[in-house]
Amino acid sequence: MSRKTASRQWLWIASCGVGCTLLLLVGFGLGIADIIYPASVPFADAPGVKTSPTTDTASHSEQEIRIAALGDSLTRGTGDGTGQGYVRRVLSTLEKSKEKPVTLLNNLAVNGLRADQLVERIEKDSAGYVLKQANVILLTIGGNDLFQGAQSEQMSAKEMQLDTLIAKVDAGIVHLKQVLTQLRKWNPDALIIYVGLYNPFSDLQAMREIGNAVVQKWNDSAYAFINKDKNMMMVPTYDLFQRNSSKYLSSDHFHPNGDGYDAIAKRIVQSIQ
Template identity: 25%
Template sequence: MKKFSIFAALILVLQLVLPVSLSASAEDSSEVLNYLALGDSLAAGTNEKGEIGLGYADYIAQSFSIGEEPINYNKGFAFPGYTTVNVLNDIENNVTKPIYNLDGQSTKTATIQQAIKEAHLITLSVGANDMLKNVTRTEAGGFSYDAAGVLQTIQQVSTNYKKIFDSIYALNPEVDIIVMGLYNPFLYLQDSTVQEQLNTLVTTINNSIKTVVEENEGIFSDVSSLIAENAKAFLSNSNNIHLNEAGYDAVAALMIEDYFADILGDLEDEFTEIVIEEAPFTDIKNHWGKDYIDVAYSYGIMKGNEDGTFKPNVNVTRAQAVSVIVRAFELEATNAAPFKDISQYSQDTQNEIAAAYEAGLIRENDGYFNPKGQITRAQLALMLMRLSNSFVGEEYIPESIAPFKDIVNFDRETQVAITFLYDIGVVDGTSATTFSPKDNLTRAQLAKILVLAMSEE
């Protein structure tokens, strides 16, 4: 899955299950989301009055904003009247234009190729102006169009879309691209024959664009039905083909819905690719944690011993816990860890400890990690909450602390971490009012917590 998709998926899941604090600014987060809108007047936000206002791109940007600061967003390369040829030419010529974001047009400029390179998400709406050159309004209020010209234009638009995707991916192969489909802008016309012709034309061009988009791993959002069903509400000026703000807002919501549906489909595919098999350990047959151990074993995040046992009730050391978490969440290190007491471990284990340190799961304590020390339930909670904060780029702040009497004397971060796991259903208390934060963690308990945490991710 692409970089922005992973980040967006985490935002989606955490918005659904966590009261995530939005107090930190996007600039303070570990990952600032870069969103670039390309295309014609719809991307620029031309409204029913013919003025540049809030378009679908602006509403998408607002949806992905973090706290008081918006994401890095630019619709400055979107321009009324643009065709697929114009978009291609801009990319090929690497044009420079003023940045246009939620605050309006900036005095700062950007080149389109650099903007594409830095983007995590690109939206595109273009093709309508290519088609309009083949459509003529008759004096009687009807329409006529050059059938041969329409067919040729559809083919050319498809070819240009492929070139646009190729040009974007050449600059940034990891970017996500969402394409807004065309809609019938003349729904107020009463002539059923004309409507049938227009709808056929829109469907034909949409199908052609959709094929190219999906063949190139993009997301196509078909907005035509949405707008047709709400024509009076969204196309409020019969003398203008553009949507009003309500229409753009609805289009943005549908595009985001289609995007997250695609992300969740990818996540489901990734999880279903692994077949859960029964772990071959001789000492877990009647153990309460067998199902969790089977999953952890199938995912390759926990292993057994050379004698064929798993030892589910054995306490977990800090080094072992870190290694399992790093494997479960595929963390990687770029530098060595600054700890003096891990040199006796294998290079793989040292790399795993370094990855955990870089991700902020563990912290330096006068240069020591204490790898052989047994990890407690509270310490694991801290590691997993820090991992989530690192992924999301936001500090988790709960609405209230979990109802455990035996955590009140712990520092605030530890209380919040335990609450974090409690709120998302990853851990329960040892009773209704106790968490037993100082209890050592067993291998079976670690398997359960990580399997549940991975399912929440």
């Protein structure tokens, strides 16, 4: 190798070294500048971050139906030989007609319960826990406020008088309003369905007129309060039993039988749909 060729090789190597050094210096300088003066990057455009649409209670309620039931023996299904009552019938019908899951969160009903007793029960956190999760709340109450003991002939003649029963309506409606108000406090958004009263003694001459009068007064007072809330409704049952007591009442002549509960369930499902 000649001296001239060797000089050219060393000159080329030196030039490469200088170039690499310059590149390193430029890259280092840009890195420092990016740290000191970082570029502004929108949060939604950051790598690996995806913004998802917000979901609220209303949209969740459209995906499934979550039912809480409470009240008296009608919600328990007393008188129905199958044990389904209106609650289970509502669930099974909705499952067939709706393309979404239908769940019974809990049935909190108690046989013989009056409205004043229900007020105390739903103020408890254990009841509130269930009610908060529901988007449909089913309620029956009031029959025992008016006629408790009548089905076993334990009511005295005075208790069956019109003025006595009217006084019971006035007292019971106050408690019903408290129940509905507390339900709305636990759950501001759920659809609350109150099942109206019927006269189980409409086929008895001695109780037909008086029973109809007090039941109608109860239902009218209940509706006047319920109608103020756009997400509450009262499902009427008075007409169902008025001329069909032998068909729809169980052997105790007070609670519905299977056919009676089926008729109530159909009304409720129609109101939900």
